[in-house]
Amino acid sequence: MKSTLSDCGWYNWSMVKCATEMHDRIQRNTGDQYSCIVTDDYSGYAAWKTYNVEDSWNKLAAVCAPKSSTAVSRYYFEQQCDECAYMCTYASDKPSCVRDCISDRGQRFCSNSSGRYNLVVTNWNPDVAYYAYGAHLYGARGLVYCTGYCVM
Known part of the structure; x- marks a missing residue:
């Protein structure tokens, strides 16, 4: 890698x-x-x-x-990213705040049996991309991008 x-x-x-x-x-x-x-x-x-x-x-x-055969639920992914971005609006480290918020609240976007997932949260301006089954990238509130997928 x-x-x-x-x-x-x-x-x-x-x-x-x-x-x-x-x-x-x-x-x-x-x-x-x-x-x-x-x-x-x-x-x-x-x-x-x-x-x-x-x-x-x-x-x-x-x-x-x-790779997992389970796709991210876009609805729950966007909802969690958006809610956590709102809660982290004034945080000095928004990506870490959003990641911790999603983790602490319990992710709802991967329904696979393991419940495992990978999540990358970036600031608003950088470049991010994925090559993944059932992944999703979402920009929340002009603050962060959340990119994630379910893991086997």
Whole structure:
């Protein structure tokens, strides 16, 4: 994952290309399907994650996990992200506040038996993309982006 993230910065790939490449290389190396989120909000993102990697030189971060066949409930995902963004309006670290709010209140957007999920919350202005089954990206209140997917 680290070398892929470094390549993303070295070749100046878009976040979409970076997320796709991250997925493809993990699949080639492991034979398993993975879901990944990547962002250039290196110093500002917050994540609830299975695996992550950061590239301090290129200021990139990625979060990946084994693919789940369960899709995120967009309704509950957007509702939770929006409610927590509202509650965190005046927080100094909005991404961490929103992540903790969703975690503390108990996520409602993944109905898989494990209840596991990966969530990346970024500030409003950076780039974020995913290559994931049933993932969703939502911008809440002009404050944060929530990106998440269910994990096997």
